[in-house]
Amino acid sequence: MPKPIIIDCDPGHDDAIALLLAFAKPELVKVLAVTIVAGNQTLEKTVLNALKVLSFAGVECEVAAGYDRPLLRTLEIAPEVHGESGLDGPILPEPNFKASIKHGVQTIIDHVRTSKEKVTLVPTGPLTNIGAALLGAPDIKENIERIVLMGGAAREGNWTPAAEFNILVDPEAASVVFQSGIPITMVGLDVTHEAQIMASDVEFLLNSGKKVGVMVGELLEFFGEFHKTMGFAGMPLHDPLAMATVLEPTIVETKHLPVRIETQGQYTTGRTVVDFYGVTGEKPNVDVALAVDRDRFVQMILDAMLSYN
Numbered sequence: 001m002p003k004p005i006i007i008d009c010d011p012g013h014d015d016a017i018a019l020l021l022a023f024a025k026p027e028l029v030k031v032l033a034v035t036i037v038a039g040n041q042t043l044e045k046t047v048l049n050a051l052k053v054l055s056f057a058g059v060e061c062e063v064a065a066g067y068d069r070p071l072l073r074t075l076e077i078a079p080e081v082h083g084e085s086g087l088d089g090p091i092l093p094e095p096n097f098k099a100s101i102k103h104g105v106q107t108i109i110d111h112v113r114t115s116k117e118k119v120t121l122v123p124t125g126p127l128t129n130i131g132a133a134l135l136g137a138p139d140i141k142e143n144i145e146r147i148v149l150m151g152g153a154a155r156e157g158n159w160t161p162a163a164e165f166n167i168l169v170d171p172e173a174a175s176v177v178f179q180s181g182i183p184i185t186m187v188g189l190d191v192t193h194e195a196q197i198m199a200s201d202v203e204f205l206l207n208s209g210k211k212v213g214v215m216v217g218e219l220l221e222f223f224g225e226f227h228k229t230m231g232f233a234g235m236p237l238h239d240p241l242a243m244a245t246v247l248e249p250t251i252v253e254t255k256h257l258p259v260r261i262e263t264q265g266q267y268t269t270g271r272t273v274v275d276f277y278g279v280t281g282e283k284p285n286v287d288v289a290l291a292v293d294r295d296r297f298v299q300m301i302l303d304a305m306l307s308y309n
């Protein structure tokens with residue numbers, strides 16, 4: 001029986017690939033809705049990007065726009081990584097369907113409340129929508145199976161030395177989510193930086209002769225440019241790894257540890273503070289991913305991208 005999931009994202013190159021991965025596996029997951037948040041680009045752009053990618057791949061699904069800014073802070077975006085459109089690289093046609101008129105946060109609340117089975121949330125952007133849903137409708141916690149999120153890092157950050165982008169953009173929302181008591185799997189930079197797809201794989205996609213495969217190859221070519229400047233050999237597939245963890249949880253190895261979010265640091269705002277040695281005396285609240293089977297993951301991505309006709 002496929003797991004019911006809601007994907008909350010800010011497409012974004014790697015978000016787009018995470019969406020395509022989910023919709024390639026209907027036997028494993030049933031996507032109840034895709035909700036959108038501002039992050040990699042403004043909300044208007046991230047919504048359009050989600051609609052374009054899904055339309056291009058022939059997928060129809062409820063897409064709902066959520067928050068256009070963090071709960072308390074000014075929005076920070078990442079055009080250096082994702083370009084002016086938020087999805088630079090391939091030329092994608094206009095979408096063939098529209099976003100729902102319902103707000104993304106209400107969409108999350110309604111689906112979780114009415115689902116017969118517990119829902120897994122898969123956030124791959126700042127946690128604004130999820131935090132707002134939990135604050136506005138705390139009753140939904142009971143019907144959430146788990147939150148498998150891309151965000152954070154036990155070791156180094158990527159947007160500041162201490163913090164990963166998704167958590168840094170809305171640390172207050174992240175704090176609400178991490179303190180919610182809901183089971184959480186944190187797929188952070190510790191594993192996503194090890195989950196790189198290489199130039200030879202991108203070539204393979206570009207030469208596949210498959211419409212979606214070629215488009216993903218073009219996305220990765222653009223995404224690779226920024227990562228070259230950061231000294232990466234390949235392209236870290238952050239968001240797709242969170243989705244892969246929902247599909248096949250053993251693709252990562254996790255440790256159950258206490259994690260708190262820094263919201264007031266002078267240099268460390270947005271840090272996911274992971275207590276490896278139990279020095280805080282806090283109860284473990286997060287399954288922190290610390291190792292990944294990269295080869296299995298990359299094969300999963302290639303197979304999924306080429307499964308589209």
Ligand code: BDR
Nearest residue numbers: 012014015124165166238
């Ligand atoms: C995260 O930040 C975004 O740029 C990516 O889409 C990913 O979700 C990585 O830090």
Ligand code: CA
Nearest residue numbers: 012015124125
């Ligand atoms: Ca993202």
